[in-house]
Amino acid sequence: MIHLEFNSESENEGIARVLAATYMMKFDPTMEEMADVKTAVSEAVTNCIVHGYEDDQGKIFMDISNEGSVLKIVIEDFGVGIPDVKQAMEPMYTTKPDEERTGMGFSFMEAFMDKIEVSSESGKGTRVIMEKKVTGK
Numbered sequence: 001m002i003h004l005e006f007n008s009e010s011e012n013e014g015i016a017r018v019l020a021a022t023y024m025m026k027f028d029p030t031m032e033e034m035a036d037v038k039t040a041v042s043e044a045v046t047n048c049i050v051h052g053y054e055d056d057q058g059k060i061f062m063d064i065s066n067e068g069s070v071l072k073i074v075i076e077d078f079g080v081g082i083p084d085v086k087q088a089m090e091p092m093y094t095t096k097p098d099e100e101r102t103g104m105g106f107s108f109m110e111a112f113m114d115k116i117e118v119s120s121e122s123g124k125g126t127r128v129i130m131e132k133k134v135t136g137k
């Protein structure tokens with residue numbers, strides 16, 4: 001198990017993505033499985049930075065673990081939170097349509113991982129739990 005704590009700076013998104021990919025190397029993953037996990041991590045961390053903390057600085061936690069060949073990644077922020085998680089997870093729903101957001105982040109996480117669970121409380125933060133069975137080559 002790895003626990004990573006980092007600041008909500010965009011350069012750290014790449015580090016989080018690479019760490020997740022490195023952790024899963026022990027399963028001898030396919031290129032596609034690696035790309036899927038990297039995309040999901042990237043979307044979740046970007047959400048913490050862009051939405052969770054907006055223009056503020058804050059901490060982001062990432063836990064990476066596995067049970068057998070099932071990879072589990074937890075990404076958590078302590079920012080503004082999501083008032084309606086079900087609505088936020090709908091394809092193309094975004095609260096920042098004026099920027100380059102398309103509202104597809106959660107949809108990508110759902111598509112590329114086997115399981116995603118989002119819990120959030122306004123003013124407290126957001127936790128995303130994702131799992132994926134890595135079948136490998």
Ligand SMILES: Nc1ncnc2c1ncn2[C@@H]1O[C@H](COP(=O)(O)OP(=O)(O)OP(=O)(O)O)[C@@H](O)[C@H]1O
Nearest residue numbers: 047048051052088094095101102103104105106126
């Ligand atoms: N960590 C978070 N903290 C607060 N709000 C969040 C968080 N993650 C997502 N949201 C809310 O859920 C909405 C949908 O997120 P999603 O990632 O699907 O789309 P997006 O970030 O708006 O656009 P895209 O990911 O395509 O750039 C966001 O617009 C935002 O309102």
Ligand SMILES: [Mg+2]
Nearest residue numbers: 043047105106
């Ligand atoms: Mg997003």
